[in-house]
Amino acid sequence: QKEVEQNSGPLSVPEGAIASLNCTYSDRGSQSFFWYRQYSGKSPELIMFIYSNGDKEDGRFTAQLNKASQYVSLLIRDSQPSDSATYLCAEGGGYSTLTFGKGTMLLVSP
Amino acid sequence: GAGVSQSPSNKVTEKGKDVELRCDPISGHTALYWYRQSLGQGLEFLIYFQGNSAPDKSGLPSDRFSAERTGGSVSTLTIQRTQQEDSAVYLCASSPTGVQPQHFGDGTRLSIL
Numbered sequence: 143q144k145e146v147e148q149n150s151g152p153l154s155v156p157e158g159a160i161a162s163l164n165c166t167y168s169d170r171g172s173q174s175f176f177w178y179r180q181y182s183g184k185s186p187e188l189i190m191f192i193y194s195n196g197d198k199e200d201g202r203f204t205a206q207l208n209k210a211s212q213y214v215s216l217l218i219r220d221s222q223p224s225d226s227a228t229y230l231c232a233e234g235g236g237y238s239t240l241t242f243g244k245g246t247m248l249l250v251s252p
Numbered sequence: 253g254a255g256v257s258q259s260p261s262n263k264v265t266e267k268g269k270d271v272e273l274r275c276d277p278i279s280g281h282t283a284l285y286w287y288r289q290s291l292g293q294g295l296e297f298l299i300y301f302q303g304n305s306a307p308d309k310s311g312l313p314s315d316r317f318s319a320e321r322t323g324g325s326v327s328t329l330t331i332q333r334t335q336q337e338d339s340a341v342y343l344c345a346s347s348p349t350g351v352q353p354q355h356f357g358d359g360t361r362l363s364i365l
Contacts, residue, residue, distance in 0.1 A: 176353055185343055185356040186295070230295070239285055239308065240354060244294035 144169045148231050148243035156251055161218040163246050165231030168212070172233040175207055176240065177216045180228045190216060221250045254278065256357035258344050264363045267336060273329045273360045277346030284327050285354060286319060287343045295343065301327060331362075339364045 145168040155161045163177075174193050178186035192198045192205040192214070204217040214233075218225055228245040257276040265271055277284050286298040297311040301321045312318070316334075321327040331338055341361050345354035 174353075178356075185341075185359050188353050188355060191353050239297050239300045239311075241297075242295040 144172075144233070144241040146231055146233055146241050146243035148229075148246045150244060151247040152249045153246055154249045154251065155221050157221060157223060159221050159250075161221045161225065161248055161250070163216040163218075163229050163231075163248065165214045165216075165243055166212055167214065167231075167233045167241075169233065169241075170209075170212065172212075174234045175205070175214045176232040176234070177203075177205060177214075178230040178232065178242075179225075180230055180245065182227075186230055218248075221248075223250050223252050226250045256344055256346050256355055258342075258357035258360050260360060261358060262361045262363075264365065265334060266365050268333055270330065270332045271334055271362065273331075273342050273344075273362070275327045275329070275344030275346075275357060277325065277327070277344070278355060281346035281348050281355075282324065283347045283349065283354075284321060285345045285347075286327070286329050287345065288340045289343060289359075290340045298329070298342075334362075334364045336364045338362065 147166045177190040179189050180186045190203050190205040192207045195209050198205045202219045206215045226249050228247045230245045231243040232240040234240045259274045282303045284301045287295045289295050299319045300308040316332045319329045341359040343359045345356045347354045
């Protein structure tokens with residue numbers, strides 16, 4: 143049974159700070175990793191995906207993958223109150239469905 | 253372009269009734285997924301369709317749940333003899349060729365009275 147673990151939070155950061163969201167996964171064969179943002183009452187929205195070890199940057203977001211440690215993280219620079227949401231980490235092994243973590247709630251205070 | 257479309261957006265029904273939820277994936281996406289999300293909980297995988305292959309039904313919680321996908325496009329999730337514990341948001345997602353990333357619809361909020 144694949145598992146993806148996330149701290150439920152809430153993670154509270156002040157506006158302008160860096161928010162660091164972390165995720166661990168159980169399946170060493172996992173090939174792809176995704177971060178989704180979910181606002182309350184809304185459906186998940188894809189914000190980042192990463193397939194290779196290292197960092198991947200997209201605007202204020204950086205995804206980091208360490209396959210040896212089975213660890214994925216998402217950094218949000220210059221956090222804004224509009225970033226307040228639940229962030230879901232997911233992993234996949236190719237032609238299959240994704241396994242989602244339960245999500246970390248992020249609160250960015252003005 | 254159009255995203256994943258789900259209908260109805262909300263459904264309220266009495267315990268014991270059957271319900272059908274519809275998903276229209278992004279045009280050209282061959283993979284389609286159904287998930288369930290209960291209040292304050294994570295996403296629970298239900299079923300996965302990939303092209304003409306047999307669907308992965310491993311997440312369906314009971315035989316009251318079934319799904320089909322016609323013509324490789326629109327999918328219908330059917331819940332028979334609904335129970336109160338079936339109350340949740342049912343989310344559909346699609347992806348190109350079965351390789352992620354998945355894109356989600358807005359979901360159907362199902363309430364069983």
